[in-house]
Amino acid sequence: MEGIKAADPIYLNLSADDPELGTTQIESICMNCYKTGVTRLLLTKIPFYKEVVIMSFTCDDCGYQNNEIQSGSEIKEKAIRIKLTVDDVKDLNRRVCKTDYSGVRIEELDFEIPPKSQKGEITTIEGIIDRVVTGLSQDQEKRNLEHPEAAEQINQFIQKLEELKEVKKPFTIVLDDISGDAYIENLCAPHSDPKLHVSNYTRNKEQNHLLGIFDRDEIEDQKEKADQDENNEMLKPIAEGAWPLEELHGEVLQFPTNCPECAAPCDTNMKLTNIPHFKEVVIMATVCERCGHKTNEVKSGGGIEEKGLRIEVKITSREDFSRDVLKSENCHLAIRELEVDVGPSALGGRFTTVEGILTAMRDQLSENSAMFRDSASKDSEDRLDKFLEEFEKVLNGGREVTMILDDPTGNSYVQALSDDGKPDPNLRIIRYHRSFEQNEELGLNDMKVEGYEEDSNAE
Incomplete structure (x- = not known):
């Protein structure tokens, strides 16, 4: 492809020095x-x-222009719902990334843009409102002649939309995306934003089908149909590629995947192992020969625990940095004194040390700080610089902090340093009952967990 060399990563970082790089x-x-x-x-x-494909079309003959954005990475495990309270004009400038599967709702107007009705795009809150106004304004002259009452109702609604941009009173906008790829800018980053509420939920079967996702039973049914149809071979490798979990003990499996950094083809190694005094986990490691990126990820080999788990570890000395830490893919990570809260998807699941997970947080903020530069406000840039300075003090042992791991699945772990059976003074472990919302995010509210024996006897 023109503009991209064979040795270059597939997904490139934007460069102000060479804006045409990679186009x-x-x-x-x-x-x-x-x-x-x-x-x-x-x-x-x-x-x-995430990685995205941005498309821009221009016609020199008629002047028509169009832009579109599509996801360039894998579909997220869960859908996402983002709720933003707009009570300031600055909120209208928040950057928004919406996909083809994003539904938009403005609560106060009882107005909704259904999924698949618009193409994905990178825009702002104000841009979303302007696009709705533009769409409603089309053919208004014709409506005024043929259907004056309907045209007047549309004009009144357009006036309400225009008033939203003046932010005379707060309004709520909800972005619901079953692909899990929607995004609204956090103006308080790296701290949590009190106006922005992000939640994940498990897709239902119809939503999975819309995304082209099918469960094993459905794939088996498709495989049977494929066996009867000599021309349909697409689903056979998927159904035949499943490995029974009990056969993986002691084996290092290798399977092809794509680099999470540049999306180049590479191999991932996977192995089942037991963490002493804890449980069985699946460790996956990936090394990309093209860009040199290395990553490791840990997933629980067991099920969801009966109760959620909250672990608080005080970091007061270099000894605390050496504690082993298992952070599951569903675990929220926070540092109380720095007022930073990291969602489960930011760092994923990993088995490391306290120092390792803090360093990973620092590196991710430093490497991806482009969102706070260039077009970002000076306040955002200064806030990030000050935050990174405080983070360096923590890593250098110059500031005591408390790291909190909140895992609703109960599958996270922090090593205790007391071997004599006495409680560790710097480690506090709390088990709690999950809320309805947490069970909803984990897909447990609709899961049948009782009565299997009766059903089996009935059969």
Whole structure:
């Protein structure tokens, strides 16, 4: 492809020195005048978000322009719902990334944009409102002549939308995306934003089908159909590639995947192992020969515990940095004194030390700080610099902090340093009953966990 060398990563970081780096130009038909225009493709990464494919079309004959964004990474395990309270004009400038599967709702107007009705795009809160106004304003002259009452109702609604941009009173906008790829900018980053509430939930079967995701039974059914159809071989490798978990003990399995940094093809090693005094886990390690990126991820080999788990560890000396830590993929991580809260998807599941997980947090903020530079406000840039300075003090042992791991699945772990059976003064472990919302995010509210024996006897 023009503009990308074979040895380059597939998804490139944007560069102010060379803004055309990584762009690909192709001729394509204009859907407005049906003449030939130019589409520019850019495969890049949005800091603290994901890999995306940005497409921009321009027609020199009629002047028609269009832009679109598509996901460039794998579908998230869970859907996402983002709720933002807009009570200041600054909130209108928050950057928003919405996909084809994003539904948008403005609570106060009882107005909703259903999924699949608009193409994905990178915009702002104000941009979403402007796009709705533009869409409603189309053909208004014709409506005024043919359906004046309907046209007047639309004009009144457009006026309400325009008033939202003045933010005379707060309003709530909800972004619901079954692919899990939607995003609204956090203006308080790296701290949590009190106006922004993000929750994840488990998709239902219909939503999975819309994304092209099928469970094992459905794949087996498709495999049976494929066996009867000589021309349908697409689903056979998926159904035949499942490994029984009990056969993996002691084995190091290797399977092809893509680098999480540059998306180049590479191999991932996976092994089942037992953590002493804890439980069985699955460790996966990936090394990319193209960009050199290394990553490791840990997933629980067992089920969800009966109760959630909250672990508080005080970091007061170098000895505390050496504690082993298992953070599951569902665990929230926070540092109380720095007022920072990291969601489960930011660092994923990993088995490391206290120092290792703190360093990973620092590196992720430093490497992806582009969102606080260039177009970001000076306040955001200064806030990040000050935060990183305080983080360095923690890593250098110059500041005592409390690290909190809150895991609703109960599958996280922090090593105790007292071997004589006495309680560890710097380690506090609390088990709690999950809330309805936490069970909803884990998909437990609709899961049948009782009565299997009766059903079996009935059969």
